[in-house]
Amino acid sequence: MEDRTSFSLVTEPWIRCQQTDGTDVVLSLEEVFDGTRPVAGLRGDSPTQDYAVLRVLLAVFWRAHRGDAVVAPGRTFDFEDWREGAWHEAVDGEADATVLDYLDQHRDRFDLLHPQHPFMQVADLHTSKDSRPAIARIVPEAESDYFTMRAGEALGSLPFDEATRWLVHTHAYDYSGIKSGAVGDPRVTGGKGYPIGTGWSGMTGGTTILGASLRETLVLNTSPGPLLAGEEDRPVWEREPDGPAERSAPAPKGPADLATWQSRRIRLFREGNRITGVLVSNGDRIPDAGANVFGDPMTPYRFSTNKSSKTQDVFYPRPYDPNRMMWRSLEPLIALDGDVTLARGERSGRRPETLDALARARDEGLAESQSVLSLRLTSASYGPQASSMATTVDARLDVPRRILAPGAGSVRQAVLANAKATLSASVALGVFGGRLLMAAGGEYSFQAAHTDAMLADLEQDFREWLAVLDPDFADASMVEWQQVVETRVRDRANLLLRGAGPKALIGREISQNDRVSLLTAGTAYSRLQRDLRKALPLLPAPQKSTDHSPGTYTFQELTTDE
Structure with missing residues (x-):
């Protein structure tokens, strides 16, 4: 096979996706937007890589459609009308001619191997020693022996498509720390580039609203800001190619700029038709560690x-x-x-x-x-x-x-209160575990494992409860959820009681605040009940029961498997 001289991201497949029928496919930028493939979503090599690649797609989408927000003098851009049209186009799977025209206009800036301005790279980036670190540098798992589990030539090289995905990921999520010092970067001291912070996406809480298709996802993650941003908000492919030094006064200009923020200067090295090495140096620092950088619509x-x-x-x-x-x-x-x-x-x-x-x-x-x-x-x-x-x-x-x-503030407050109540009730279980240790003669130690296990056990149920929450019947739903939490915590506490042992059943005297009291498995359970009443304030008033409580169980009862 002849060595490639070009790898255009516009026409060459590099975006790993899952189609609506569940099969995996690798697509080009054109194929994402031309309506020929029913794509459900991204399915890359890692969750953070998916997010980084999605942000590149969004920058293309936002910038291509920015002209739609330009209206005649005296008129106001109606975002809702625009979104309605974009949504129905996405649902119908029609080709996005606006994006395809935009990609054609900037085609030469999307070439991974371009000799002057390779995509998201600096063509002549080098160190004083012309070092060429292994490609494993930009694959997070590779730094924990991931590559040793990959066979043959994949051990020390990557195909162009995968290298592109990790290139995008590195700009978005690369860790801080000392980098290779690039010749031409005045910040370099002693051949080293000193820490400037992580990539922008690494500072954020990436929030993706998922549609039934990738095209729907792009529309759902478009708010008015990206379309109304000024002309200075340009993605990397619309700017002059970067050199080894930081841009002068590199303050983020808006959503598209942040989505393609060049936190590093990178150069990929090839041997034949594979990428075998990569040089990563410091790029543009986010000012003041991200203080008041409000241009990103996808993070809290x-x-x-x-x-x-x-x-x-x-x-x-x-x-x-x-x-x-x-x-x-x-x-x-x-x-x-x-x-x-x-x-x-x-x-x-x-x-x-x-x-x-x-x-x-x-x-x-x-x-x-x-x-x-x-x-x-x-x-x-x-x-x-x-x-x-x-x-x-x-x-x-x-x-x-x-x-x-x-106008749904009261419902949001109730949901947040229920999440807090669930956390408090689970913490009470951890406290109960610590009291059982004391009752058995040991030192008190909060049992975080019990709390975490309880929260993990409740997580999926809470997700399902939240998904079907009807604001019109929120009050009843809140009570029902707290009853679920109480039942689950009590069930877990009873299991702990059964494994507490005879010493905890008998208990021991403890001195606290100049008072001596008897702490047993039963009294610990009684305290848990009080803690749950405090943590779950919506529970109905307790009814008197003729059944004996765990505090009156015999040791044989406490240790009998159900």
Whole structure:
């Protein structure tokens, strides 16, 4: 096979997708938009890669359709009308002629192997020693021996399509830390480029609204901002090609700029028709670690008390917490100003702009098909000083669109209260586990494993409960959910009681605040009951029972398997 001299992302397949019939396929940019393939969504090599590639597709879509927002003097762009047309075109699977024309206009900037301006690269990037690190550098799993599990020539090289996907991913999510010092970059000291932070997407909580097809997904993740942004908001392929140095005063100009932010300077090295090496140097730093960079419509933002002052409120993009993610992601996703009680000096965060846009949808076809929004949440977390990749958040959540409306504040408050109540009840189980240890003669130690197991057990049920929540019957639904939580926590507590052992049943005296009391498995369970009443305030008043409580069980009863 002859060596390739060009690899055009417009015509060559590089985007890994899943078709609506479940089969996998690799497509070009043209094939995504020409209506010839029924594509359900992206199916790349990792969740963060899917998000990074989606953002490139969105930048193409946004920039191509920006002309649609240009109206005659004295008139106002009607985003709802535009979205209605774009939505029906996507549902029908029609070719997007506007995007295809745009791709043709910028075709030469989408060539991975172009000698002067290769896609998202610097053509002559080099170090003083002309180093060429292995291609494994840009594949996160490769740095933990991923490549050793890949056979043959794939061990040290990548085909052009996969290399392109990881190239896009590196700009979006690369970790901080020392980089190779590029010749021509004045920031280099002693041959090294010192840390400038992660890629932009690595700072954010990626929030994708999923449609039934990839084309629908592109429309759903388009809010007014990207279409109304000024001409200075340009993706990388509409700017002058970068050199090894940072752009002068590189402040993000808008959504398309951020979606293709060049956080690194990169050069791919080829041998024949495969990529075998890559040089990664520092690129454009996000100013002030992302403070008040509001151009990204797909991430929530958090208020920073420490960085804010009397004259300026400061917000940062908010990534999703990998720890107990389900229970901590709801507030940044759904809350509006006034939904959450805040301490003095605090401000509400900002939910993704895309969710605000859909909350106001008036098109009946769109509103009916999106009565429940299917969300994919994607975040990366990093090690100390963000100098290595740690874990990835990839979660799905269905949210009734009606609860996002400005007038649904009371329902949102109730949903957030139920999530908090679930977390509190699960924490109470961890406390109960610690008290059982004390009753058996040990030292108290909060049993986080019991809490995490309980939350994991409840997570799918909570997702299903939220997806079918009817705001018109929210009060009854809230009570029903807290009853579910109480039952599940009690069931788990009874299992712990059965394994507590005879010492915990007998108990021991403990001294606390100059008082001596007897702590047994039974008294620990009684305290759990009180804790649950406090954590789950919507529970009906308890009824007196003639059955004996766990505090009066015999040891034989507590250790008998059900």
